[in-house]
Amino acid sequence: MSDTVDTVIVGAGIAGLSAALFLARAGRSTIVFDGGPTRIETVSQVREYVGFDAMTPAEILGAAREEATRYGAVIRHARVERIVPLDDGRFKIEVDDRSLTARTVVLATGIVDELPPISGVREAWGDDLRVCPCFDGHEVRNGKFVVFGIGARLAHMAAWVRMWSSDVTVVSRHDFTGVEAERLDLLGIRIRNDEVAGLVHEGDRLVAVTTADGDTIPANATWVALHSRAASDLAASLCEVDELGFAKTDAGGATSRAGIFAIGNADEPWAHLAQAAASGTTVGPVVTMYLLERMVEELRLAKAA
Numbered sequence: 001m002s003d004t005v006d007t008v009i010v011g012a013g014i015a016g017l018s019a020a021l022f023l024a025r026a027g028r029s030t031i032v033f034d035g036g037p038t039r040i041e042t043v044s045q046v047r048e049y050v051g052f053d054a055m056t057p058a059e060i061l062g063a064a065r066e067e068a069t070r071y072g073a074v075i076r077h078a079r080v081e082r083i084v085p086l087d088d089g090r091f092k093i094e095v096d097d098r099s100l101t102a103r104t105v106v107l108a109t110g111i112v113d114e115l116p117p118i119s120g121v122r123e124a125w126g127d128d129l130r131v132c133p134c135f136d137g138h139e140v141r142n143g144k145f146v147v148f149g150i151g152a153r154l155a156h157m158a159a160w161v162r163m164w165s166s167d168v169t170v171v172s173r174h175d176f177t178g179v180e181a182e183r184l185d186l187l188g189i190r191i192r193n194d195e196v197a198g199l200v201h202e203g204d205r206l207v208a209v210t211t212a213d214g215d216t217i218p219a220n221a222t223w224v225a226l227h228s229r230a231a232s233d234l235a236a237s238l239c240e241v242d243e244l245g246f247a248k249t250d251a252g253g254a255t256s257r258a259g260i261f262a263i264g265n266a267d268e269p270w271a272h273l274a275q276a277a278a279s280g281t282t283v284g285p286v287v288t289m290y291l292l293e294r295m296v297e298e299l300r301l302a303k304a305a
């Protein structure tokens, strides 16, 4: 592969690999850089991805990597440090101690979930500590649920998980509004004015949470409302972003800077695997069309010269 490629994709999660598959099959020279790990690799089984139910992330991402490379995409384990726009519309990609040039860049860098600094939380993340019942609410349905985390999203999270179990306790010192408190009360959701201090396991089974006030609340599933932010500041250095650092894009994944695209969680923090994969499929033709238009422009200039 020469030092100028058609597309550099930053991030080899499902979004980046999906874009890589399209671009490689469209004959575009494509290199994917990934600092790893991807967000889904915290779970042991993937849910709500039709056709892939209960498969492991390694199986799904492994197959996606194999498909993309089969058609010529190159995947490198390395972190992209900086992307510099050049005068001719291309981009200098700085990765490790080398650099290369790309005509287009697809940012598929994902998000970071900011976990609260509570004992046992990091170990339980993606397992007994859950982020959304859309994924694995079914696996713990009708269980004893404890909900905690940042105040602004707590009322929504507690009401949402209530669809999977009627036994829901919110543990928080958050000052709920009258409307929120009424909704939670109507749904039979208990509010404990306290803070979760730790998760209690018997063997590998979650049995309770402990609280700052010294109580123990039985639980076999915990749900945390948390802040997320863009996993990389590359978008912020290149194009318009929102207050959390997520690129602002149009429906095709194009950002405010020509030649820079953003997909997956880097563009839409709520995207599940299916939506992240679809965003890669969407951006593939958009990037290819952009490259086609650049080619026409260059040929016209060359002919006129």
Ligand SMILES: Cc1cc2nc3c(=O)[nH]c(=O)nc-3n(C[C@H](O)[C@H](O)[C@H](O)COP(=O)(O)OP(=O)(O)OC[C@H]3O[C@@H](n4cnc5c(N)ncnc54)[C@H](O)[C@@H]3O)c2cc1C
Binding pocket: 010, 011, 012, 013, 014, 015, 016, 033, 034, 035, 036, 037, 038, 039, 040, 041, 042, 043, 045, 046, 047, 048, 049, 078, 079, 080, 081, 108, 109, 110, 111, 113, 125, 126, 127, 130, 131, 135, 136, 231, 232, 234, 263, 264, 265, 266, 271, 272, 273, 274, 276
């Ligand atoms: C606990 C949990 C459980 C989940 N369960 C499910 C589920 O069951 N089903 C489902 O559909 N979804 C699930 N999701 C959501 C799923 O993880 C995301 O939809 C998916 O990972 C988004 O894919 P992505 O490619 O956009 O980002 P990611 O998978 O996060 O991939 C982004 C990649 O970019 C890399 N990267 C970032 N910056 C750089 C850089 N500068 N240079 C190089 N590489 C970089 C990262 O290291 C990472 O490998 C879950 C999420 C969580 C947190």
